[in-house]
Amino acid sequence: MKFVDREKELAALQALVTQRGAQFVTVYGRRRVGKTTLLVEWARRSGVSFIYWVAARESATLLLRSFSQTIYRHRYPDNPPDLLFTFPSWEMAFHEVATLCQQQRLIVIMDEFPYAVQSEQGLTSYLQNSWDHLLKQTQIVLVLAGSQIGMMVDMMGYQAPLYGRMTAQLAVKPLPFYALREFFPDYPTAERVAVYAILGGIPAYLELFDETVNLATNIRQQILSSTSIFQNEPFFLLQDEVREVSNYLAVIRAIGEGAHTLDAITKQAGLPKNHVSTYLVRLQELTFVERQLPVTVPPHKRSTKGRYVLADAYLRFYFRFLAPNRILLEQGLLNRLWEKISEQLRAFIGQTAFEELCRQWVMRQGALGQLSFVPDAIGRHWAKDVEIDVVAINWREQQILLGECKWGEEAVGRKVITHLIEDRTPRVLAKLDGNWQVHYAFFARSGFTDAALAAGRVVGALMVDLAMLDGPF
The missing domain is CATH 3.40.1350.10 (Trna Endonuclease; Chain: A, domain 1)
Incomplete structure (x- = not known):
């Protein structure tokens, strides 16, 4: 992935390297926002040794083996481990990590950490014990990263084993508008605003658009195409975060189609009101939905004027144009669908981005x-x-x-x-x-x-x- 902007994030992470003592950091953000690219770029620029490991959706045994071999390769770079090599336990693996950073700084990045926790439910407890008795006396900068925002936040909660151990946290947000200049240097400003209205500042989305063709061509080729990742993106964004994906999608769709109050969303989604309230709280935690108040409401005053809006640019575009016209997509009537989009796109851009x-x-x-x-x-x-x-x-x-x-x-x-x-x-x-x-x-x-x-x-x-x-x- 192309590395753009992120200077503030890099500076914040690098400050942890220069601080004294062990550092325990959580880094989280929605899928495709560029967490991995940021962490690897920082580690490479940091000037210190680093270990990068990413968890996969596999058994606890295979995860421990993968982590063990990553540590082994760092310690013995010229001597590849046996295919079946593994430490006997996570505690032993963390003990080996501790020996690597007794006297020198070492960055250890455990990416997609929630996947590992799902397979090995005791992992956070093992890590807590290792941190308390070994790692916090070393020179480690330990980074837990993940796209499952809910689980990453829950790990820092009061009743979680890792509560109180974190020394820092970083929420990786979408890129700002000015960063689009580097993706689309030849686009006029108005066209970049349009791209921002559709894709927001999500680097993985922006890279899919071709800077050598115009906006209309990009929409047709990258979003409306039958092979596009964009068409099922709302489902994939939610599947790791919630259980009742279809109900959450119904709530998001209701908001995208113009329902902004609890009563209106409940009616549009066709779900029980108490369930919708719960879904809205969760969607706000995941940063997909935002409850806004008129800024003219005095601070600390309770108000019933709140409106729920979609905070994610692509979700706004999808539920404004693609979800209501799914039948046109499935029938391959892309010219007709583009006509519908182009008729309303200017108003959409003006009202959003x-x-x-x-x-x-x-x-x-x-x-x-x-x-x-x-x-x-x-x-x-x-x-x-x-x-x-x-x-x-x-x-x-x-x-x-x-x-x-x-x-x-x-x-x-x-x-x-x-x-x-x-x-x-x-x-x-x-x-x-x-x-x-x-x-x-x-x-x-x-x-x-x-x-x-x-x-x-x-x-x-x-x-x-x-x-x-x-x-x-």
């Missing part, structure tokens, strides 16, 4: 001190009578920024500016107590008319075009 990038831009400007105030929170506002795409708020200073995002192909006109200022702003302020100072930002794919720019200058609005959004980070 473009709005998210605009909020990220405001967050970045706030961090750099380029706004009139430092925001406490950035998000959206919605109520029965008004929705605002971008809102940044400082509760103590009573300052608020309201922003409008337009992904159309024509320059934004004056009417958009005045509508937010004169009509929608009073509706937002009516729901806030106090005397608020209002700031404005407008975001446009295709820029602004002269009249719009003049109207924006009157209120000191930030007028942000696509080039500014794609600027240096």
Whole structure:
């Protein structure tokens, strides 16, 4: 896999190497996000010896043999082990690891660790005992990595054997938008935003798209093809994490088709409400679903205005375009399916990736001190009578920024500016107590008319075009 960005993650991991004493680290993130590539790249750059081992879905005996032979090959690189060589127990294997790092730093990466735990349920207890009595007195940097986010998080829980042993943890997240420049250096910014809306920042997905052909061709060849990995991806993302995959998929599909409240999702999915509540909690833990509140709801105030949204870009695309049109895929009517996608794709991009990038831009400007105030929170506002795409708020200073995002192909006109200022702003302020100072930002794919720019200058609005959004980070 191509290694892109990840400088912050590399620095965080390398800091563990330079710290004194043994380090015990968990690294987790969804499938295909690039955990293995990151860990191997870090280990190679670290300047110290390392052992990399990846667990497979096989018996406990074969897993121990595999781990034992990996250790043996590290210790005796010129003397391959016998095919059946194995340490008699995991405790003995960990004891051998401890002898390798008594005096010198050694990175030991156990990748896909949850697979090993599924086959050898006592493994975490063996590791706990070895850490307490051997490994924590050595110079080891022990890394447990896995894609099964739920199990990785559970291993750090209060009642788990490894509770309290971890010295660090790293959640590997999708790549940021600017990283797409390295995958698609010749794509115009608008096309990269479209790719980001469909694939997000998942490196394994991005590598499947061909930078030498346009977006439409990539969608047809890589997503709509009968041999595409994308068509069953939602199932594969869930199968290792949950038991009732079909029920979880029903909940995700309901959200993808526009149900955003518990009652609406329950009705759409056709499942008992108490079960849906449980599924939603789990999906949030797995980072596939997010519950959002209007950013104008005061901190610590309970609210019933929460909306459940899909947090994963490809899941949004899949359940917006592929799941409802599965019959067209199965019948091979790809031209008709592409027509349906292309008719709605612009709106989809504008409502998802473009709005998210605009909020990220405001967050970045706030961090750099380029706004009139430092925001406490950035998000959206919605109520029965008004929705605002971008809102940044400082509760103590009573300052608020309201922003409008337009992904159309024509320059934004004056009417958009005045509508937010004169009509929608009073509706937002009516729901806030106090005397608020209002700031404005407008975001446009295709820029602004002269009249719009003049109207924006009157209120000191930030007028942000696509080039500014794609600027240096």
